[in-house]
Amino acid sequence: LRTPVSNIKGYTETLLDGAMDDKANAADFLKIVQSNSERLIKLIDELLDLSGIESGKMKLSVKPARLPGVVRQVLSDMSKAARENNVKIVNDISDAIPDVMADTGRIAQVISNLVDNAIKYNKDNGEVRVSARTDKGFLVVEIADTGIGIPEDDKARIFERFYRVDKARSQEMGGTGLGLSIVKHIIQAHGGDVIVESVLGEGSKFSFTLPLAV
Ligand code: ADP
DSSP, X not given: OHHHHHXXXXXXXXXXXXXXXXXXXXHHHHHHHHHHHHHHHHHXXXXXXXXXXXXXXXXXXXXXXXXXXXHHHHHHHTHHHHHHTTOEEEEOOOTTSOOEEEOXXXXXXXXXHHHHHHHHTOOTTOEEEEEEEEETTEEEEEEEEXXXXXXXXXXXXXXXXXXXXXXXXXXXXXXXXXXXXXXXHHHHHTTOOEEEEEETTTEXXXXXXXXXXX
C-alpha cells in the first residue's frame, strides 16, 4: 500500500513544485500518478474481497451451471490483454461438458485471475490453453501456459497471500500477490481444490475442480 501512495505523493509534489509547467514531463508524471492510483484501487478491492472471504462473509449462490459460456465471456474480456502481450489464447472447452455446481460470478473471477496470470507470466509468442475434463464426480478445468514457470521451492507458497516469486515482475505487471489466495478460497468454498504443476522455463498448468451437478 505504501509504494503506490508514496509514488502518488512524490509525483504530485514534483508537479506542484514546477514540473507542471514543463508540458512533456507533466504528462508522463500524471500517467505515473494514474497508474499508481489504479494499482491502489486494485489492491484495496482485492484486500477487501479477501478479508470478506476469510472472515466467512462470502455468500455463494451455487446452482447447476454451464461453464462454456462463462469461459467464453472471460476469454473475450481478456483478449485485448493477450494481444498486447503477444500471447495466443486457445479455448479447448467443448460445449458438451457436463454442468457443475457453481456460483458463476465467482468462477468467472477464478478463471479470469488464472488466465490473467497465464498471460502476465508468459513469453513473447506464448500460448494459454483452457480445457476441461471429468474425473470421478468432478469437472477438472485446466489453464496451461507456455510461460516462465515456477521454481519447485515456490510452488507450495504461491497460494499464500502477498507471496510473489519475482516481486519486480509481478509489480511491473500490476500484480498484488493476492489473486491466487482468492482463487484458492473460492474453489475450496465450492468443495473443490486447485493445484499447480510447472516446469521452470517451460510453463505452468493450474487445475481446479468443481463438483458435477447431478
Ligand atoms: P500476482 O498479483 O503477483 O500475480 P498471484 O497471487 O496471482 O499474484 O500469484 C502469486 C505469484 O505466483 C505471482 O507473483 C507469480 O510469481 C506466481 N505465478 C502465478 N501464476 C503464474 C504463472 N502462470 N506462471 C508463472 N508464475 C506464476
